[in-house]
Amino acid sequence: MxxxxxxxxxxxxxxxxxxxxxxxxxxxxxxxxxxxxxxLVLIYCTLAYPESINLAYAFVSxxxxxxxxxxxxxxxxxxxxxxxxxxxxxxxxxxxxxxxxKMFSLLLILIPFFLSSTLMNSILKINYNIVDVAISIVLSVxxxxxxxxxxxxxxxxxxx
Amino acid sequence: MNNNLHFRQxxxxxxxxxxxxxxxxxxxxxxxxxxxxxxxxxxxxxIIQPIYIVAESPLKLYRNTSLYIKTKQxxxxxxxxxKKKVLVQSGIIQQIPPLKEENKRLKKLLGSSSSIDSxxxxxxxxIKVNLSPFSNKxxxxxxxxxxxxxxxxxxxxxxxxxxxxxxxxxxxxVTLITDAGHAILAVNARTNKRIVLSGTGDNRKLKxxxxxxxxxxxxxxxxxxxxxxxxxxxxxxxxxxxxxxKKLNQDFLNVKVRxxxxxxxxxxxxxxx
Numbered sequence: 001m002x003x004x005x006x007x008x009x010x011x012x013x014x015x016x017x018x019x020x021x022x023x024x025x026x027x028x029x030x031x032x033x034x035x036x037x038x039x040l041v042l043i044y045c046t047l048a049y050p051e052s053i054n055l056a057y058a059f060v061s062x063x064x065x066x067x068x069x070x071x072x073x074x075x076x077x078x079x080x081x082x083x084x085x086x087x088x089x090x091x092x093x094x095x096x097x098x099x100x101x102k103m104f105s106l107l108l109i110l111i112p113f114f115l116s117s118t119l120m121n122s123i124l125k126i127n128y129n130i131v132d133v134a135i136s137i138v139l140s141v142x143x144x145x146x147x148x149x150x151x152x153x154x155x156x157x158x159x160x
Numbered sequence: 161m162n163n164n165l166h167f168r169q170x171x172x173x174x175x176x177x178x179x180x181x182x183x184x185x186x187x188x189x190x191x192x193x194x195x196x197x198x199x200x201x202x203x204x205x206x207i208i209q210p211i212y213i214v215a216e217s218p219l220k221l222y223r224n225t226s227l228y229i230k231t232k233q234x235x236x237x238x239x240x241x242x243k244k245k246v247l248v249q250s251g252i253i254q255q256i257p258p259l260k261e262e263n264k265r266l267k268k269l270l271g272s273s274s275s276i277d278s279x280x281x282x283x284x285x286x287i288k289v290n291l292s293p294f295s296n297k298x299x300x301x302x303x304x305x306x307x308x309x310x311x312x313x314x315x316x317x318x319x320x321x322x323x324x325x326x327x328x329x330x331x332x333x334v335t336l337i338t339d340a341g342h343a344i345l346a347v348n349a350r351t352n353k354r355i356v357l358s359g360t361g362d363n364r365k366l367k368x369x370x371x372x373x374x375x376x377x378x379x380x381x382x383x384x385x386x387x388x389x390x391x392x393x394x395x396x397x398x399x400x401x402x403x404x405x406k407k408l409n410q411d412f413l414n415v416k417v418r419x420x421x422x423x424x425x426x427x428x429x430x431x432x433x
Contacts, residue, residue: 058180082181
């Protein structure tokens with residue numbers, strides 16, 4: 001019971017930290033192609049605890065991000081929910097993969113996220129640069145192994 | 161048995177996914193104009209503002225530290241530069257009252273009413289957090305407590321910045337003039353012709369619309385606010401014409417304008433009444 005509580009507390013704190021990282025001001029050049037940190041942390045938490053951190057977490061984190069980024073409510077919530085659903089479908093396979101394979105599967109999983117956000121941008125007439133979005137996804141794939149190891153270290157230290 | 165459990169879990173997950181997708185789509189449909197989000201932000205502003213402040217704190221810390229370690233010599237140099245600037249600008253300001261009087265007298269002769277001077281100015285600080293890179297919005301640290309109103313114009317020391325589009329308790333959202341959904345009525349300072357400018361979503365350019373092929377317009381023309389749109393007071397600089405392209409198969413000129421305000425780098429802005 002205590003372990004389950006710890007899981008929720010650590011995951012929520014990690015997600016809160018990721019939300020702050022997501023809105024942290026950065027120089028203009030990196031700003032437009034920053035990786036979706038909150039989504040990456042969410043993916044990690046779901047991979048680690050698929051029974052506890054699930055679609056509801058993805059939906060609520062997306063809504064919080066929408067409120068903070070002054071975007072139409074539901075925009076990020078929808079993209080995050082689709083991505084986390086894919087993780088919940090394939091987590092047993094992804095967990096067993098090597099680092100390189102993990103990077104490749106993250107790329108595959110981020111493609112629906114990329115497509116759904118692009119589709120929504122065009123429906124809501126939000127101006128966007130497709131190259132920047134593509135770069136942000138490539139950056140996410142590049143930082144994924146180190147982020148994964150860092151998050152695993154934090155998780156193992158504080159949930160056991 | 162195990163397989164069955166696995167199947168059940170997948171089944172529930174799919175149902176959950178469909179429910180969340182329906183809720184998200186409904187929310188997106190309802191919040192196209194950001195009204196629902198505005199209400200939420202207004203009700204939870206006491207929670208949201210601290211998050212913005214925490215996110216902004218590393219930048220503030222960096223700025224304060226760099227200010228602290230600035231050498232005395234640099235500060236003296238900067239101070240001397242600023243003194244010179246003040247001297248030059250106060251010289252220019254001295255010419256304004258007689259010009260104003262002359263303007264009033266000429267307008268009286270012409271029979272038109274003189275433009276209203278904005279009497280109150282409030283300085284606000286930008287809260288530098290990263291919003292969506294394509295949204296062209298910024299957050300300022302003044303809100304309901306400072307008697308702001310929706311549609312209030314915001315300028316910086318170089319020119320027009322935007323209008324207030326959302327007011328919360330302690331912070332407000334400013335839509336920049338470069339936002340794709342924003343338009344402004346400008347006047348060419350050289351020819352006095354009116355021009356409609358609309359945002360492109362790119363912070364570095366605005367688009368001038370409906371300019372006929374034989375219009376008297378050249379690159380470098382300064383555009384100022386007309387004061388006719390009841391949003392911006394007249395006479396503030398918007399930007400200068402940077403590119404004019406003429407295509408034979410089009411009815412209008414393709415004109416791009418470079419905004420003069422420092423849209424992506426300023427720290428303080430002025431609110432006008």
